[in-house]
Amino acid sequence: MAAAGNIAIGTGAFETLEELQRPGQLRRAVRVWLRKPLGLLGFAIILVLALMATFAPLLQRYEPDQPFQVLNPNYGAASSDVYSDSGDQYTLDQNAGPSMKHWLGTDDGARDTWSRIVWGARRSLTISVTSLLIAVSTGTLLGIVSGYFGGLFDTLFQRLLDSVQAFPPLLLVILAATAFELSVRNIVLTLALVGAPQVSRLVRGNTLALREMPYIEAGRVVGATSWRIMFRHILPNSWAIIIVVFTIGIGTVIVTEAALSFLAVSPPGISWGYMLFVGVSFIQSSPWQSLMAGSAITLAVLAFNLLGDALRDVLDPRLRI
Amino acid sequence: MQQYILQRLLLNIPVILLVITVVFLAGNLRPDYAAQVVGQGQTSGSIEDYQKQLENTRKTLGTDGPLWNRYLRYMGDVLRGDFGTSYLTKHTVTDELGSRLAPSIELGLLQIAIALAISIPIGVISAIRQDTWLDYGLRVFAILGLAVPSFFLGTLLLIFSIKIVGWTPPVVNTAYREIWEDPAANLKMLFLPALAGGLAEAAIIVRFLRSQLLEVLRQDYVRTAWAKGLRERNVVTGHALRNAMIPVVTIIGLLVGGVVGADVVLESLFNIPGAGQFVVISFKQNDFPVVQGFVLMIAMVLVTTNLVVDVMYGLLDPRIGYA
Numbered sequence: 168m169a170a171a172g173n174i175a176i177g178t179g180a181f182e183t184l185e186e187l188q189r190p191g192q193l194r195r196a197v198r199v200w201l202r203k204p205l206g207l208l209g210f211a212i213i214l215v216l217a218l219m220a221t222f223a224p225l226l227q228r229y230e231p232d233q234p235f236q237v238l239n240p241n242y243g244a245a246s247s248d249v250y251s252d253s254g255d256q257y258t259l260d261q262n263a264g265p266s267m268k269h270w271l272g273t274d275d276g277a278r279d280t281w282s283r284i285v286w287g288a289r290r291s292l293t294i295s296v297t298s299l300l301i302a303v304s305t306g307t308l309l310g311i312v313s314g315y316f317g318g319l320f321d322t323l324f325q326r327l328l329d330s331v332q333a334f335p336p337l338l339l340v341i342l343a344a345t346a347f348e349l350s351v352r353n354i355v356l357t358l359a360l361v362g363a364p365q366v367s368r369l370v371r372g373n374t375l376a377l378r379e380m381p382y383i384e385a386g387r388v389v390g391a392t393s394w395r396i397m398f399r400h401i402l403p404n405s406w407a408i409i410i411v412v413f414t415i416g417i418g419t420v421i422v423t424e425a426a427l428s429f430l431a432v433s434p435p436g437i438s439w440g441y442m443l444f445v446g447v448s449f450i451q452s453s454p455w456q457s458l459m460a461g462s463a464i465t466l467a468v469l470a471f472n473l474l475g476d477a478l479r480d481v482l483d484p485r486l487r488i
Numbered sequence: 489m490q491q492y493i494l495q496r497l498l499l500n501i502p503v504i505l506l507v508i509t510v511v512f513l514a515g516n517l518r519p520d521y522a523a524q525v526v527g528q529g530q531t532s533g534s535i536e537d538y539q540k541q542l543e544n545t546r547k548t549l550g551t552d553g554p555l556w557n558r559y560l561r562y563m564g565d566v567l568r569g570d571f572g573t574s575y576l577t578k579h580t581v582t583d584e585l586g587s588r589l590a591p592s593i594e595l596g597l598l599q600i601a602i603a604l605a606i607s608i609p610i611g612v613i614s615a616i617r618q619d620t621w622l623d624y625g626l627r628v629f630a631i632l633g634l635a636v637p638s639f640f641l642g643t644l645l646l647i648f649s650i651k652i653v654g655w656t657p658p659v660v661n662t663a664y665r666e667i668w669e670d671p672a673a674n675l676k677m678l679f680l681p682a683l684a685g686g687l688a689e690a691a692i693i694v695r696f697l698r699s700q701l702l703e704v705l706r707q708d709y710v711r712t713a714w715a716k717g718l719r720e721r722n723v724v725t726g727h728a729l730r731n732a733m734i735p736v737v738t739i740i741g742l743l744v745g746g747v748v749g750a751d752v753v754l755e756s757l758f759n760i761p762g763a764g765q766f767v768v769i770s771f772k773q774n775d776f777p778v779v780q781g782f783v784l785m786i787a788m789v790l791v792t793t794n795l796v797v798d799v800m801y802g803l804l805d806p807r808i809g810y811a
Binding site (some may be wrong): 329331335337343345347422446447450456458465468 | 502507509510513517521634635638647650656691746753756768772776779780786788790794
């Protein structure tokens with residue numbers, strides 16, 4: 168039984184579902200993961216980001232929308248120049264660099280950047296994780312069904328997916344925004360629509376390979392229904408691909424969402440992409456806002472890519488690219 | 489071989505029709521949405537006035553009539569090359585976009601040129617010196633290149649250029665000149681975005697090329713070449729690279745197809761008057777036909793490019809088409 172199952176999954180660390188349940192598995196898993204320090208690093212960063220997003224109100228130092236004021240040192244000073252104005256008693260602390268008071272500086276509206284970055288994590292993570300969850304669940308279902316039954320249905324369905332995949336994700340969201348309101352829900356649904364064909368294609372490929380396995384045929388011989396075979400045998404052996412696609416897909420969606428808000432085509436709210444966009448106008452005097460927002464995006468994508476690569480190496484090195 | 493090509497062609501016709509259908513749905517699933525958005529700020533007074541105005545807008549926008557009717561009309565229009573008319577300027581979408589395509593295409597081509605120039609040497613070196621420090625360094629570059637979004641890379645390049653080197657690229661829309669008119673001005677505007685996009689594309693190509701080359705280098709015919717005593721340069725370029733490049737060429741083909749896609753984000757960042765920037769501005773001004781026409785155009789180009797790449801792959805790899 169162990170030998171029949173491992174050919175499709177590959178020579179990863181866990182060969183079959185049965186093996187996963189044996190004792191001592193935890194120790195083996197830990198040893199495998201320690202061999203992939205980059206993967207651990209990615210996972211750690213993701214954990215931090217997830218905590219940031221969940222506990223944003225606790226982690227912020229100040230309100231994300233609150234402008235800051237500092238005392239104007241020139242206030243009240245006499246001046247011989249008739250046209251100069253010593254200014255108000257308080258001026259806005261705009262575009263400040265990092266300091267002890269503001270860890271990451273302030274933005275053009277004199278709001279604390281650290282707090283805004285913490286809140287921005289919510290937008291990026293919720294959109295990417297939700298749309299990927301939808302994409303993966305529908306894509307897997309469609310991929311397995313399409314791959315298992317094959318035939319005309321499969322061919323036609325693949326053409327349908329091709330047509331959806333012909334649209335660049337960014338443009339498809341903008342297109343959808345011409346028909347529906349630009350809300351977080353619509354963005355999530357559109358990006359899920361874009362992601363599902365890719366998931367489906369990979370899962371279908373895996374299903375096609377698994378379909379020829381002797382134990383599948385054996386299942387049919389003893390009278391298992393198609394649905395039982397698909398969910399009891401093919402699906403568990405597809406987890407490797409699903410997990411890898413999920414993690415790497417999140418990175419892509421984060422970038423797409425950031426690009427959308429960079430173009431200011433996004434629903435109101437704090438978003439890293441929008442922070443980057445606003446900060447570009449102030450590059451000459453103070454590039455901090457852009458740097459911080461952009462670094463946040465890069466860090467998130469990097470973390471998911473590292474985790475995805477490590478997962479792929481562990482689960483099925485043959486997927487290696 | 490011919491059967492393979494014919495099969496690919498036939499399979500793509502329904503895809504194109506489906507693409508047109510998707511764009512049609514985007515414009516027509518909620519026909520009154522466009523009417524409402526366009527008519528914002530023009531309503532006054534009673535319900536009857538509002539209804540009458542809605543009806544008028546519907547007539548002008550062409551959204552009256554049953555769905556089938558509109559669908560067939562739209563399909564006919566598209567297949568004859570009419571992609572719609574802009575709400576604002578009243579010119580056809582094809583006119584508006586066509587006049588702005590030149591900067592976008594030039595930017596796209598420059599990006600690919602830079603990407604190839606960087607990625608091929610790096611990919612080859614990284615593969616033939618696998619697991620050395622050089623390889624690790626280059627792979628770090630590739631991983632970072634994949635993680636950094638192109639618009640952030642563009643921002644970093646801008647910051648670097650303005651603050652450290654001291655050179656500010658032209659920021660005004662009208663500073664753009666065609667390449668044959670004034671190459672210096674043209675390149676001044678396009679250099680940084682081309683570099684940003686090119687580096688991002690290079691990261692993708694490097695990873696792929698490296699893994700393909702590594703696989704090919706393990707093959708028996710390469711071992712034979714080594715055994716024959718050929719120089720490394722000859723083995724790599726003459727035998728290994730040729731075969732490893734085949735899948736890479738398909739990726740490059742897809743990138744070329746994406747050139748028409750107009751790098752919307754970089755165009756907005758560097759204020760380049762191309763089709764991409766125009767589409768974003770149109771969207772913000774609620775000029776929906778432009779957006780829909782542009783997306784339709786891009787999708788059709790991508791489907792055609794995929795077809796061409798498939799055929800090319802079949803031609804280049806002698807194993808395909810004879811299965």
